[in-house]
Amino acid sequence: RGETETSIDDEGYYCYGDGHLHTSQPCRFFAIVIDAGSTGTRLQLFRFVHSTTARGLPFHAEEETFHEVKPGLSSFVGRPHEAAASVQELLATAISIVPLKLRGRTPIVLKATAGLRLLPGDAAQRILEYVNTTVRSSGFVCLNNCVGILDGTDEGVFSWFTLNLLLARFYHDSKGNEVDPSPARSAAAFDLGGGSTQVTYWPSSGAMFDAHPSYRHDIDFFQSHMHLYTHSYLGLGLQSARLGVLQGAKGEKEGLELESPCFPPSFVLPKWEQALKEWSVRGSPEYSLRACQQTTTDFVRRSEIGKLTDLRGSSHLYFFSYFYERARQAGLVGEGETKAVRVKQWRDAAEKACSTSSFPSDVPHWLPWACLDLSYIHALLKDGYGFDDDQEIIPVNSISGMGVSWALGSAYSLVDEFHRELALEDIEDDVIRDQRSSVNATGVELVDSFLTVLSQKTTDVLAYFNLVS
Ligand SMILES: *[C@@H]1O[C@H](CO)[C@@H](O)[C@H](O)[C@H]1NC(C)=O
Numbered sequence: 481r482g483e484t485e486t487s488i489d490d491e492g493y494y495c496y497g498d499g500h501l502h503t504s505q506p507c508r509f510f511a512i513v514i515d516a517g518s519t520g521t522r523l524q525l526f527r528f529v530h531s532t533t534a535r536g537l538p539f540h541a542e543e544e545t546f547h548e549v550k551p552g553l554s555s556f557v558g559r560p561h562e563a564a565a566s567v568q569e570l571l572a573t574a575i576s577i578v579p580l581k582l583r584g585r586t587p588i589v590l591k592a593t594a595g596l597r598l599l600p601g602d603a604a605q606r607i608l609e610y611v612n613t614t615v616r617s618s619g620f621v622c623l624n625n626c627v628g629i630l631d632g633t634d635e636g637v638f639s640w641f642t643l644n645l646l647l648a649r650f651y652h653d654s655k656g657n658e659v660d661p662s663p664a665r666s667a668a669a670f671d672l673g674g675g676s677t678q679v680t681y682w683p684s685s686g687a688m689f690d691a692h693p694s695y696r697h698d699i700d701f702f703q704s705h706m707h708l709y710t711h712s713y714l715g716l717g718l719q720s721a722r723l724g725v726l727q728g729a730k731g732e733k734e735g736l737e738l739e740s741p742c743f744p745p746s747f748v749l750p751k752w753e754q755a756l757k758e759w760s761v762r763g764s765p766e767y768s769l770r771a772c773q774q775t776t777t778d779f780v781r782r783s784e785i786g787k788l789t790d791l792r793g794s795s796h797l798y799f800f801s802y803f804y805e806r807a808r809q810a811g812l813v814g815e816g817e818t819k820a821v822r823v824k825q826w827r828d829a830a831e832k833a834c835s836t837s838s839f840p841s842d843v844p845h846w847l848p849w850a851c852l853d854l855s856y857i858h859a860l861l862k863d864g865y866g867f868d869d870d871q872e873i874i875p876v877n878s879i880s881g882m883g884v885s886w887a888l889g890s891a892y893s894l895v896d897e898f899h900r901e902l903a904l905e906d907i908e909d910d911v912i913r914d915q916r917s918s919v920n921a922t923g924v925e926l927v928d929s930f931l932t933v934l935s936q937k938t939t940d941v942l943a944y945f946n947l948v949s
């Protein structure tokens with residue numbers, strides 16, 4: 481800031497060179513979202529470009545760079561500097577991609593989800609303090625609270641936003657005609673993380689909120705008033721559910737040695753780390769789909785999940801994260817494939833998995849868990865959300881090269897916040913500018929012209945993003 485800008489550059493990045501936005505040129509900029517999940521920390525670096533279409537958002541993401549490091553930050557309890565080092569690796573990737581001159585104009589956030597939410601005491605805070613220092617010294621722009629814990633509602637709403645944006649459900653119908661957003665055309669988003677699972681959709685009527693008034697989240701977006709049904713079930717993510725299933729109704733009293741009919745009798749896993757403890761897991765002579773299903777169904781029933789009666793028969797149910805990963809590993813969908821599968825296919829896949837009688841020592845780590853995981857997912861869909869066996873659901877990983885997760889929705893919010901922050905700074909800079917009689921075009925005016933273009937379309941977007949979190 482304050483330096484004279486060069487003119488529109490060859491790559492089309494941030495092209496406000498002479499104080500005017502050249503809408504004839506593609507203008508590009510970046511935003512960085514780091515998703516600190518329970519099983520891994522993921523860099524999602526988005527490159528945005530101005531869009532000049534008549535209807536829709538004023539900018540759109542055209543490319544995503546993804547880089548994941550494992551394990552997740554919650555594994556570094558008592559070793560916060562190692563947590564910071566794992567984040568440093570992701571920052572190095574971002575630094576290698578964002579052109580140097582844009583580094584100070586690229587906003588960044590790091591948000592932790594269920595893994596850190598589940599940590600006891602101040603363990604999460606200690607880790608975040610170290611990570612905070614690392615992120616803040618990266619050279620990217622850290623606005624208020626750029627490092628913190630993402631609330632379960634924001635996680636659900638941002639994912640829903642990402643999904644519907646990528647499916648282009650908001651303002652165009654399937655033939656490309658301009659339409660207003662509607663519940664009937666919007667897609668329902670189901671996310672299965674390690675520590676929590678989220679559901680978010682736009683019900684056609686308010687009746688769904690009678691049983692769960694707190695699951696309602698109202699937003700205004702493109703002149704549409706939307707009341708979303710959203711909830712994050714903490715402890716029902718795949719990893720935390722495994723522990724819940726293994727412990728059964730007795731819970732903690734069982735001690736650290738767990739036995740389960742979801743593993744063959746000969747199976748022994750001497751060390752399984754979960755929830756900051758080291759467990760041992762053994763198979764059981766009762767090993768079978770039926771016996772395993774009993775334990776997963778009991779667990780799901782104890783969890784009191786709201787039945788989604790009004791979604792029965794819908795053809796717009798999208799399932800991502802672990803839902804997609806397990807569907808792919810079980811062969812229900814191919815790599816990168818997006819097609820509907822029926823709820824009963826999860827049961828069939830579980831049945832197949834639950835008939836494996838032994839595992840060689842070099843199997844992938846998830847394979848011995850497949851019987852339990854697939855039984856759990858089937859129970860969640862059937863006994864939790866209340867779908868019947870013929871209900872079609874769509875496992876999805878990415879759309880148009882962009883990952884389906886809360887990150888993209890959050891990146892839109894971040895870009896918006898960043899531009900508004902710059903606009904506020906302008907007011908102060910105007911005073912300074914008046915004192916000097918003449919200066920060349922600086923970042924200040926450049927952002928002004930950017931906002932002028934944006935403001936015609938973004939008023940509603942801003943209103944929307946103000947309501948989230
Ligand atoms: C990160 O650092 C800033 C500035 O020192 C501080 O205001 C903020 O509370 C810190 N956040 C966390 C999560 O430690």
Ligand SMILES: *[C@@H]1O[C@H](CO)[C@@H](O)[C@H](O)[C@H]1NC(C)=O
Nearest residue numbers: 483484485916918919920921
């Ligand atoms: C403004 O830019 C012109 C040409 O780019 C340069 O000659 C002049 O010195 C600059 N003025 C200031 C105040 O920086």
